[in-house]
Amino acid sequence: MELLTGIAATSGALNSQRTRLDIIAQNIANARTTRGPDGGPYQRRIVSFESELLRSTDSANGANSPGLATVRVSGVTNDPTPGQRVNDPGHPDADAQGMVTLPNVNLAFEMVDLITASRAYEANLNVAKNSRQMAMRTLEIGK
Amino acid sequence: MAIIGSALPVSIQSLRPPLDLAPAREIFTPKGPSGLAPTGGQFGEIFEKMVSGVELRQAEAGAVTRSVLLGDNPNLHQSVIAMQEASLSFSLMVEVRNKVVEGYQELMRMPV
Numbered sequence: 227m228e229l230l231t232g233i234a235a236t237s238g239a240l241n242s243q244r245t246r247l248d249i250i251a252q253n254i255a256n257a258r259t260t261r262g263p264d265g266g267p268y269q270r271r272i273v274s275f276e277s278e279l280l281r282s283t284d285s286a287n288g289a290n291s292p293g294l295a296t297v298r299v300s301g302v303t304n305d306p307t308p309g310q311r312v313n314d315p316g317h318p319d320a321d322a323q324g325m326v327t328l329p330n331v332n333l334a335f336e337m338v339d340l341i342t343a344s345r346a347y348e349a350n351l352n353v354a355k356n357s358r359q360m361a362m363r364t365l366e367i368g369k
Numbered sequence: 370m371a372i373i374g375s376a377l378p379v380s381i382q383s384l385r386p387p388l389d390l391a392p393a394r395e396i397f398t399p400k401g402p403s404g405l406a407p408t409g410g411q412f413g414e415i416f417e418k419m420v421s422g423v424e425l426r427q428a429e430a431g432a433v434t435r436s437v438l439l440g441d442n443p444n445l446h447q448s449v450i451a452m453q454e455a456s457l458s459f460s461l462m463v464e465v466r467n468k469v470v471e472g473y474q475e476l477m478r479m480p481v
Contacts (some may be wrong), residue, residue: 230454230457259454
């Protein structure tokens, strides 16, 4: 018995957007990290999504209900663009010419991504809230 | 619930005029314990299934919330959604119960 239909798709979307927010937080936190575990500057990470068909557990209306597709994170990849190089001979990570490679994180881009991700999360929360309200209104028929 | 489940169909059917004696006797003859314990498809059994479904949902919501609080699951929304589903199924159950009790009381008030 599925009371809140479509909530599984929304839940998957919320999961994905939360992962995206985590990765953006990581990018912003490491905006000035010039040395990572591999010795190089931090590389910006990008989250990509893919749709995923939900396994239908509801056999009652399986024939005429369309298979809902939710979303999941397909992978977190590195942004390959080279980072900005600045002249700072006093920096511990400067090379022989006194140049330091900064991470390829652009704070303006990250802030825009942050706004998009948080708005997308909000939109999915509204879907969840709305489907609950619809069910509650339906129960009010009997009153 | 089993009392109402078994009492309702009998009281509805007993209102019909007994056109034929044989089926009427079948209805009014007590069948012993099998008459008290409703078998498949009876309302009491269906309602019991519904109650256990609601209970299962409550337990699921509790488990998810506990895992979020213990830090095993970072997804807060899963806990809230599970709680909403549990509360909604509980409301639906209460609504069904209200309707059944209302119908039973309506029959009881009926002047004979």
